[in-house]
Amino acid sequence: MTLELPGRLTSYAAGGGCACKVPPGELERVLGGLARGRATEDLLVGVENGDDAAVVRIDGGRAVILTTDFFTPVVDDPHDWGRIAAANALSDVYAMGGEPLVAVNLLAWPRETLPFELAAEVLAGGAEVAAEAGCHLAGGHSIDDREPKYGLAVTGLGDPERLLRNDAGRPGLPLTLTKPLGLGILNNRHKATGESFPEAVAVMTALNAEASRAALAAGAACATDITGFGLLGHLFKLCRASGVDAELDAAAVPYVDGARSSLAEGFVPGGSRRNLDWVRDRVDARVDDDELLLLADAQTSGGLLVAGELPGHPVIGHLVARAGEVARISVR
Ligand code: CO
Numbered sequence: 001m002t003l004e005l006p007g008r009l010t011s012y013a014a015g016g017g018c019a020c021k022v023p024p025g026e027l028e029r030v031l032g033g034l035a036r037g038r039a040t041e042d043l044l045v046g047v048e049n050g051d052d053a054a055v056v057r058i059d060g061g062r063a064v065i066l067t068t069d070f071f072t073p074v075v076d077d078p079h080d081w082g083r084i085a086a087a088n089a090l091s092d093v094y095a096m097g098g099e100p101l102v103a104v105n106l107l108a109w110p111r112e113t114l115p116f117e118l119a120a121e122v123l124a125g126g127a128e129v130a131a132e133a134g135c136h137l138a139g140g141h142s143i144d145d146r147e148p149k150y151g152l153a154v155t156g157l158g159d160p161e162r163l164l165r166n167d168a169g170r171p172g173l174p175l176t177l178t179k180p181l182g183l184g185i186l187n188n189r190h191k192a193t194g195e196s197f198p199e200a201v202a203v204m205t206a207l208n209a210e211a212s213r214a215a216l217a218a219g220a221a222c223a224t225d226i227t228g229f230g231l232l233g234h235l236f237k238l239c240r241a242s243g244v245d246a247e248l249d250a251a252a253v254p255y256v257d258g259a260r261s262s263l264a265e266g267f268v269p270g271g272s273r274r275n276l277d278w279v280r281d282r283v284d285a286r287v288d289d290d291e292l293l294l295l296a297d298a299q300t301s302g303g304l305l306v307a308g309e310l311p312g313h314p315v316i317g318h319l320v321a322r323a324g325e326v327a328r329i330s331v332r
């Protein structure tokens with residue numbers, strides 16, 4: 001099918017290829033003013049630590065995991081965008097140690113300016129990835145909007161005694177990262193130049209299912225997925241929630257090909273800079289600012305960061321005892 005488009009799909013996204021997440025500090029200021037949904041006996045994971053999903057115990061041996069994620073086009077290919085958005089939404093269930101059960105679509109579409117047939121390709125991409133995950137995909141909700149947006153609301157199931165939480169990190173545990181970083185930088189370059197990055201698309205469309213199961217099999221209890229706040233942002237949240245500090249070995253962190261050179265050429269999403277601004281006071285760095293920007297790069301559908309060792313994935317640091325009042329990350 002050939003469709004006449006008034007401009008590339010990513011040109012409809014106002015954000016700079018970083019999935020337009022609200023900056024972390026701003027989000028916390030707003031949430032801080034709300035009556036907090038504190039974990040109760042049955043709400044096993046609520047809002048207090050900004051974990052990846054809400055988790056509710058429904059009977060002795062089962063927990064329901066609920067999450068949603070949607071964003072503007074990060075790539076021009078509508079089918080790939082659908083696949084990426086779906087893999088990203090499903091990831092929060094895997095990041096809690098669950099398996100997705102059923103999802104519904106969330107779609108915003110500028111019907112005046114973009115053919116609705118194109119939306120069908122986005123939805124087909126999402127359906128393809130949901131099927132790969134063994135997750136039912138039902139209807140959903142769509143609205144007319146000037147900026148296209150797509151994602152899923154996902155319900156999963158897990159074992160209440162075997163969740164992967166962001167507050168269960170302990171000193172001494174190694175930190176394992178299951179996907180390379182640099183996706184925000186390459187998406188930013190793709191939006192600016194139209195060049196395509198097949199490796200980045202392959203990384204973003206890959207499910208975190210195997211990584212999640214491997215983490216549980218290894219006896220891990222603490223994990224999160226690396227998305228809009230970047231490795232530094234998500235690691236900081238994990239450390240803060242777990243009452244620990246972290247040491248990162250920058251040289252051990254894997255990157256998608258072209259990320260480092262693209263950063264040097266100036267392709268940096270605003271979201272990645274905001275991530276670094278947010279954590280800078282909490283980071284003791286023996287590396288330069290470019291290295292820190294890479295570590296703070298806002299990811300789309302990134303990998304799992306697991307407190308534990310997983311065969312086949314690099315250990316990039318470890319958790320250490322909390323030294324002061326607030327969580328700190330040292331980067332060498
Ligand atoms: Co997440």
Ligand code: CO
Nearest residue numbers: 068069092227
């Ligand atoms: Co999320």
